[in-house]
Amino acid sequence: MIPLAGVLGAPLLGVAVLALTPGYRLSARLNVVLSLVAFAAALLLLLDRPETNRFLLIDDLNVVFVVLSTFVGFTTSMFSASYIGHELETGRLTPAYLRFYHAMFQVMMFGMNLALVSNNIGLMWVAVELATLSTVMMVGIYRTHEALEAAWKYFILGSVGIALALFGTILVYLAAVPVVGGGLDGMAWTVLLAHAGGFDPKLLDIAFVFLLLGYGTKVGLAPMHAWLPDAHAEGPTPISAVLSGLLLNVALYALLRFKILLAACPGGIAPGPLMIALGLLSLLFASLMLYRRRDIKRLFAYSSIEHMGIIVFAFGMGGPLGNFAGLLQMVMHSLTKSAIFFSVGHVAQVKGTQRIAEMGGLTETHPLLGWSLVAGVVAIVGLPPFGVFTSEFLVVSSTFARQPLLAVLLVIGLLVALGALLLRVSSVAFGEVRGPVRRVQASYVPIFAHLGPVLVAGVYLPGPLVAWFQHVAVLLG
C-alpha cells in the first residue's frame, strides 16, 4: 500500500507545498524532488502490488502507465525548471504566476495518477476531469489573446467531452445494476468485469458510444480534435509535453478499460470498427494538415493527433498482435513526443518565436539542440533505428495480414506524415542560419533520458518486457 500512497500522496503534498513556497528556484527544485518521489514509488509498485479494493486497483495494464506517467512527469519537471527561468527573464511569466503554475503541475500529476490507478469508473471520471481542468488553467497562463482563446476552446470542448463521458459512465452503471446490484459494486471496474457477461449488451453499446466520443475528445481524435493544436501551441512548452505525452494517454487508457468491459460482454457490438474508423480518420486528416503548419508547436500537435489515430486504430484492430503494437506505440510516442517538445521549447527560446519560417540552420548554431530535435523527429516519423519504427511496423504488418485495404490507407497516412515532418524540420535544422541566435541554458538530460530508451527499444526489446506486453495484449482482447 505504501508505494501507491507515494504515487498519489507525493503530488498531493506537492500541491500544498508548492502553493505556499515563494521563490521560483526553490519551488522548481521541490517540483523535481516531488516528481522523483512519485516516480520512485511507481517503480516500487512493480515489486510490491497492493491489494485491489473498490476504489484503487493496480494490475498489469495500468502499472505500465503509472510508471510511464510518473517518469515523464519527473523529466518534464526537470525540463520545466530550466525552461521557466528563461520565461521569467523575458517577462512572459511573473513569480506569482509561477507559484500557481507549479501547484497546478502537481494537481495535474495527481489527477492523472489517480485516473490510472482508480478501480471505480466514477472516480476515474473525476480524476480525468481534474487533470483536464488543471491543464486548461495552464494553457491560459500567458494570458495573451491567443492563449486565452486556446484555453477557452479547450475548456468548452473538454467540458462537452467530459459531460458525454459521464453520461456514458452512468449508462454503464445502469447496465450493471440488474446484475451486481446498486451501490459501490456497480461502479467498481473489477466487479463489473467479473459480471460483464450478464449485462444488457444494447445498453452497454450505447454507453460505449458516449464514452468513445467523450474520452475520444480528450484523446484528440478527429473530428473532436479542434482544441488540441491550440492548447499545445499557446501554453507553456512543458505543458505541451505532458499533454501529448501523458494526458492523451490517460484518456485513451480510460477508453481501453471500457473496451475490455465490452469485450467481456457477449452480444455487444465489437468496439473495433468504431475505433478503426475514428483512428484512420484522425491519422489521414492530421497527416494532411501537417503540410500547412507554420508554427512549430502546432506542427507537432498535429503529429500527436496522427499518432493517437494510429494507436486507436491498432487497438481497434485488436488481437494479441494489434494490441501489442498499440501498447508499444503508446509508450514510444509518449517518450518521443515529450522529448521533441523539450527540444522545441528550447528552440523557440533561442529564436524568440514559434514560426517555422523564422528558424533555420539550427544544427550549425546549436549543434546539440539541433541534432536532438532531428533525432526526435527521425524517431517520431517511424524511421529505424528508433522504437516507433518497431511499433508502426507491427501495426502495419498485422493489418496487412488481416485487412490489406485498411493497411494501404494506414501506410498512405504514415508516408504523408513522414514527408511533411521531414520537410518542415529540415528547414529548421539545416540550411542557412535564420532568425536570432540567443544563448539558452538548455537541459539535455530529459531529452536523452527519453530518446535513449526509444533507441534501445528500436534495436532490442528485452524478453521480459515483451512477455509483459504480450500478457497485457491478451487481457485487452
Add this chain to the structure above:
Amino acid sequence: MHGLSFEVANTLAGLLVLVSFLMIYQDRLPALLNVLGLHAFILALAVVWQAYVQDAPSLYVTAAIALGFKAALIPTVLQRIVVRLGIHREIEAVTGTGLTMLAGMGLVALSLELMLPVTTHADPVTREDIALALSVVLIGLMMMVTRRNAVSQVAAFLSMENGIDLAAAGARGMPFVVEISIAFSVLVAFLVIGIFLFRIRERFDTVNIHALDQFRGERR
C-alpha cells in the same frame, strides 16, 4: 404509490425538457439566464422527488446544490457579469429558431427511441428519467453549437450538465460519486467561467466568440 411516484418523476423530467426548449429561443441574455435558473430549479425538484422515492438521503444534498448554486448563485453571478460587460440589452441573433426547435423535437424523439428499448430491465422511473435526461443533454449540446455568445454557450453547457445530474439522480443507488462530481463541477464551472469571462472582457472588450475566432492560430 408506485403509480404516483412514477407520474410525478415523469412530469418533472418532462418539465425539464420543456424548459430546455424555452431556452432555445431566448435571444436576450438576461431572459436566457432567468430560464437557466428555472431549469436548475426544476432539476432540484426532480432530484428531491428521486431522493424521496428512492429513500436516498444523499440525493437531498444534490438537490440542495442544484437549488443553491445552479438555480440561485450562478444565474445571479452571470447576470451581474452580463450587466458589467454592458451586453444585457443586446439581442443575440439566434439563427433559425424554428429549425432549432424542430431539431430539438427530433432529438427528444431520438433519445426516447434510443433509451426506452434498451432499459427494459430497469425500474420504470429510472427508464423515463434517463431517456428524458438524454434529450436535455442533446438539446444543450445543440445549443452550444448554435449559440455564438460566450455567456449563452456557458448557459447551454450548464443546462446540459443539469441533464446529466438528472440521469445520475435517476440511476438508483448510484454511489457517492454523484455528489462529489456535482459539487466539483459546480465549483469548477463557477471558478473557471468567472475567470474566463473576466479575462475575455479584459482583453477583447467583447464576449462574442466570433471576435475570438478571427484568430485561427496561424494567421498572424
